[in-house]
Amino acid sequence: xxxxxxxxxxxxxxxxxAYAQRNGIARDDDWxxxxxxxxxxxLTAEYLKLLER
Numbered sequence: 001x002x003x004x005x006x007x008x009x010x011x012x013x014x015x016x017x018a019y020a021q022r023n024g025i026a027r028d029d030d031w032x033x034x035x036x037x038x039x040x041x042x043l044t045a046e047y048l049k050l051l052e053r
Contacts, residue, residue, distance in 0.1 A: 020027055
């Protein structure tokens with residue numbers, strides 16, 4: 001099954017919204033900033049792993 005980026009983005013947003021609601025997670029400005037830091041940390045770790053560092 002092939003989906004476009006927009007369809008996949010919508011699906012991820014729905015799953016993420018359901019998870020946040022089910023677990024009582026408030027997505028305020030702090031949450032978005034912390035989430036961005038988390039994702040950047042994961043990106044950095046993969047980059048360093050790719051360079052074998």
